[in-house]
Amino acid sequence: MSWLHRELETMDPSIFLQYSPSPPNGLPQESKLATYMNRSTSTPTRSLNQALGKLSLESSPTAIKKVVITEFVPMNYFPPPSLLQPDSPESSSPSTMAAVPNTSQVHQENVGGTTYFYSTNSDSLNTSGALNSSASIGPSESCLSGAVGGAASPYATQIYSGTPTHMGPMTSKQGLAASFYMPETIRSEIYERNDDVFLQADMRQYPDLPENVEMYSELTPLESVAPHSIATSYRATHRQSGEHYALRRLHSYSTSITKRLEMWKQIDHPNVVKLHDWFTTKAFGDHSMVLVYTYHPACTTLMNKYLSGGAGNAANDANGAFHDPFSSDPDAPRPYTHQKNAMLRAVASGALLPEAVLWSLLVQLTAALRAIHTAGLACSLDPTKVVMNGCRVRISWSGATDALHANSTDVAQAQQDDLTALGRLALALACRTIHCDNLAASMELVARTYSADLKNLILYLLSSSTARRSVTDLMPMIGARFYTQVEALERRADVFEDQLAREIDNGRLLRILIKLGVVNERPELNLDASWSETGDRYMLKLFRDYLFHSVTADGRPWLDQAHLAHCLNQLDGGTTARVELMSRDEQSVLVVSYAELKHCLEQAFEEVMQAAAAEP
Numbered sequence: 001m002s003w004l005h006r007e008l009e010t011m012d013p014s015i016f017l018q019y020s021p022s023p024p025n026g027l028p029q030e031s032k033l034a035t036y037m038n039r040s041t042s043t044p045t046r047s048l049n050q051a052l053g054k055l056s057l058e059s060s061p062t063a064i065k066k067v068v069i070t071e072f073v074p075m076n077y078f079p080p081p082s083l084l085q086p087d088s089p090e091s092s093s094p095s096t097m098a099a100v101p102n103t104s105q106v107h108q109e110n111v112g113g114t115t116y117f118y119s120t121n122s123d124s125l126n127t128s129g130a131l132n133s134s135a136s137i138g139p140s141e142s143c144l145s146g147a148v149g150g151a152a153s154p155y156a157t158q159i160y161s162g163t164p165t166h167m168g169p170m171t172s173k174q175g176l177a178a179s180f181y182m183p184e185t186i187r188s189e190i191y192e193r194n195d196d197v198f199l200q201a202d203m204r205q206y207p208d209l210p211e212n213v214e215m216y217s218e219l220t221p222l223e224s225v226a227p228h229s230i231a232t233s234y235r236a237t238h239r240q241s242g243e244h245y246a247l248r249r250l251h252s253y254s255t256s257i258t259k260r261l262e263m264w265k266q267i268d269h270p271n272v273v274k275l276h277d278w279f280t281t282k283a284f285g286d287h288s289m290v291l292v293y294t295y296h297p298a299c300t301t302l303m304n305k306y307l308s309g310g311a312g313n314a315a316n317d318a319n320g321a322f323h324d325p326f327s328s329d330p331d332a333p334r335p336y337t338h339q340k341n342a343m344l345r346a347v348a349s350g351a352l353l354p355e356a357v358l359w360s361l362l363v364q365l366t367a368a369l370r371a372i373h374t375a376g377l378a379c380s381l382d383p384t385k386v387v388m389n390g391c392r393v394r395i396s397w398s399g400a401t402d403a404l405h406a407n408s409t410d411v412a413q414a415q416q417d418d419l420t421a422l423g424r425l426a427l428a429l430a431c432r433t434i435h436c437d438n439l440a441a442s443m444e445l446v447a448r449t450y451s452a453d454l455k456n457l458i459l460y461l462l463s464s465s466t467a468r469r470s471v472t473d474l475m476p477m478i479g480a481r482f483y484t485q486v487e488a489l490e491r492r493a494d495v496f497e498d499q500l501a502r503e504i505d506n507g508r509l510l511r512i513l514i515k516l517g518v519v520n521e522r523p524e525l526n527l528d529a530s531w532s533e534t535g536d537r538y539m540l541k542l543f544r545d546y547l548f549h550s551v552t553a554d555g556r557p558w559l560d561q562a563h564l565a566h567c568l569n570q571l572d573g574g575t576t577a578r579v580e581l582m583s584r585d586e587q588s589v590l591v592v593s594y595a596e597l598k599h600c601l602e603q604a605f606e607e608v609m610q611a612a613a614a615e616p
């Protein structure tokens, strides 16, 4: 037996006895329901049993403590362009709503002094919906899914599936967090990036910084500016688009030879920071060249994250980097014993990177090198010029070396140097220090800690044989670890996709809440002081009460966010499920479908929008 029938069986039988087949032409005029019911133009033609046969009552919040959350069936709705608000492109107004004739049919009955009003026009909504939709199917037919009684609905591809019934009402924060909100890890990663653009350097330290440089403003240094540096990095905002960019200024320098920069502009790779543009400027008081790159918030260099300070001290900082007693003077000569002891201490303190992390970094870096070398370029790989956010590695300031040494570099040799630099970087990461001058000791550590494949890869990259090495030769050495990387990325993509799907639905609920907020309790519209209290809006007011102001039998607020989300979803979907809306004097109950509520909301919101757009 269906849930509906079980529900009906448990209903007070008197509801059937007191049914009067006559039209509800005697609505109590003092009730604001009358203003809504006056929309009805025809008398009921169907029996109550017929009507109840279609009825799917939601339990009244005043009568229940527990909500049965049902899966709901999407209707055959198509959004009419006229009802889509420009600010809510994903608004899911059913097209049927626009075409629905005002033919509400109302049954009325009195149960224990409370008058129940049933509008029975949802069938006509459905029927016309199906007809209208088939007339307007067009291209969206291709995405039909979620067939209802044989009729597939593209709307089903949009509708939020809601909280599964087996989960029941959720009131604990933990359950809610797991079900509605993003996992903390993803949230904090995204927040960290969002926060990054609000971080401001103390601009009093940079009194000479120009306000505007070409189309860019709000320049914020990304590093402390050394007095004689030849290059400086900034975050800047594009004045027209408002987008953030990373600028690399090459001091007192300009070149007219930009062929390689053009080639760098063509490189669009997930592991290379994209070069967008370059220009020369006198805004800094000299003749500087500025290269414009994509800004990746909350970046840190590989040097800072894993290598700064070397492995001299077992104490890690927040990034997992070591503090080396020699770090205040990076050029201080390190005795052999220091290097070896530092590495051994790193092993002993468990500070060495897991091999999987090393391979992940190497796979990404080789992917970047492959793209760069294939394009006939080289990048002068350096741990201070590789940036990381999350688990993504990118080669930064690509092309800056080419701008500095315009066309003078031998590309073939530079590519060989890149491979050697990759070997040195891999060794440094494996030993957690850039001071790996003692190759034998460093390789001994690698051999002892990591797989033979990693050791062989580093040896290949560092080999000084005359044979020309190529980044494509690294692929067999990486071997099946490549699949591990791909699988990890796919898993990560799945998690993000899942979250994205939820956030899309959160966005829909926000939009519908905004619409309700705009309509409910509006003091007046078009000089009508009772606008929000009458007509369609009165239903919305009762719905708002039902949603947010329900109380338990003993008068306590009744709160269940799963139920709230469920009802808002039903409203957004405009489903045929019905809801009992009780007037504030508790004398009347209006039984209405979400489709009708949605129609009311769209109409009312449209009215407000039109009033807002009207010329004074």
Ligand SMILES: Nc1ncnc2c1ncn2[C@@H]1O[C@H](COP(=O)(O)OP(=O)(O)OP(=O)(O)O)[C@@H](O)[C@H]1O
Pocket (backbone or CB within 6 Å): 222, 223, 229, 231, 232, 233, 246, 273, 293, 294, 295, 296, 297, 298, 299, 300, 301, 384, 385, 387, 388, 396, 397
């Ligand atoms: N595209 C980018 N988006 C955001 N931040 C970046 C980008 N590229 C680099 N960074 C960050 O900018 C900061 C400064 O980088 P930069 O290479 O200028 O540092 P540096 O070690 O001082 O080098 P140099 O002395 O050559 O200027 C680093 O923390 C780096 O993480």
